[in-house]
Amino acid sequence: MAFFDDYQNILFNRRGRVLEVILNRPETLNAANAELHTELARVFVEVSNDPDSDVVVLTGAGRAFSAGGDIRWMQDAIDEPQAFEQTCREAKQIVFGLIDCEKPVIAKLNGHATGLGATIALFCDVIFAAEHAKIGDPHVSVGFVAGDGGAVIWPQLIGYARAKEYLLTGDLMTATQAAGMGLINHVVPADELDARVDAFADRLVAGATKAIRWTKMSVNIGLRDLATSIMDASLAYEALSNVTPDHQEAVRAFAEKRPPVFARAGT
Known part of the structure; x- marks a missing residue:
């Protein structure tokens, strides 16, 4: 598959005109490190340009869809804050890559989708999840602002009140709960997930390819405008949170397998 031969952290399979894109860091539950994040920043543009596919299925290798950001990568960003500039630039490219991809992208949540993993899943066009999967955006749990797209997409799917409850607590929900409130489309038994997708x-x-593509693009006009108005500010806030003591405490606590102890504002 020469079109995608230079990827190291993403696999590609073809089934007729369906292209399966597989996040492939199963040993970390497909958490993004710097290399995977860079690949995600370009993959949806290249998928959109792929001449041999009309529909895309996005999933993860192993037990999870994606556990978000790799904690060791977070520590690297704390140690070298200037590196976060590239992360912010790539975060915009990921979101706009999904919004602007003309082909319908189906998220197949074979397991948990959290943090950036949830953001990527929710910006897909139709979302199927296995019953055991959980979904959430626990940026705040590691002292981080949910700036990489969560602040854009969650309110559009479930309204501001519910979105703020989940974004401000970092709580995860079951796939069944997510489908019930309209965050995702379908929840199915794990052994039926592949067949349903x-x-x-x-x-x-089998549908009218151009009509389907252009309908997607029409629907996404408003979403693109919204992302354009929010992403720079939300990522700037996330960059600020990257250098806070609370974020360092949360990353250190994760490594030490203990609950973080956050400082009170003003102390």
Whole structure:
């Protein structure tokens, strides 16, 4: 598959005109490190330009869809804050890459989708999840602002009141809860997930390709405008939170397998 041969952390499979994109760091539950994040920043543009596919299925290798950001990578960003400038730039490219990808992108949540993993899943066009999967954006749990897209997409899917409850607490929800409130489309037994996603992908492949693509792009006009108005500010806030004592405490606590102890504001 020469079109995607230079990826080290993402796998690609073809099934007719369906392209499966697989996040491939299973040993870390597909958490993003610097290398995977850089690949995610360009993959959706290249997928959109791929001449041999009409529908994309995005999933994760192993037990999870994606556990968000790798904690060791977070420590690297604390130690070298200037490196976070690249992370912010790539975060915008990931979100806008998904919004602007003309092909329908189906998220197949084979396991948990948290943090950046949840953001990527929720910016997909249709989302199927296995019953055991959990979804959430626990940026605040590690002293981080939910700046990489969560502040954009969560309120659009479940309203501001529910979105703020989950973004301000970092709580995870079950796939069943997520489907019930409209955060995702479908929750299915794990042993039926592949077949359900394949059937839906095949239905789209058999449809009027240009009409489907341009309908997606029409629907996403408002979402793109919203992301344009929010992403710079939310990422700037996230960059500020990257150098706070609370974020360092949370990363250190994770490494030491203990609860973080956050400082009170003004102390």
